[in-house]
Amino acid sequence: MTMETLEFIIYPDGRVQEKVTGIIGKSCEEVTAAIEAQLGRVISQEKTADYFHEKLTTNNQIHNQSW
Helix, strand or coil: CCCCEEEEEECCCCCEEEEEECCCCCHHHHHHHHHHHHHCCCCCCCCCHHHHCCCCCCCCCCCCCCC
């Protein structure tokens, strides 16, 4: 299992760069929303490949029919 991490770089001019790793799909937005609300206005976002992946679930069912 991949470790979920949030990394913040705070620059001298007050800008904050946030990097999210290990969170697949759009749930990273839910994880970071409260933090971003406290930090201030979001100027830009770059979505990684992980953002566009979706967790796949399979449903294996066997149907047994008697004739």
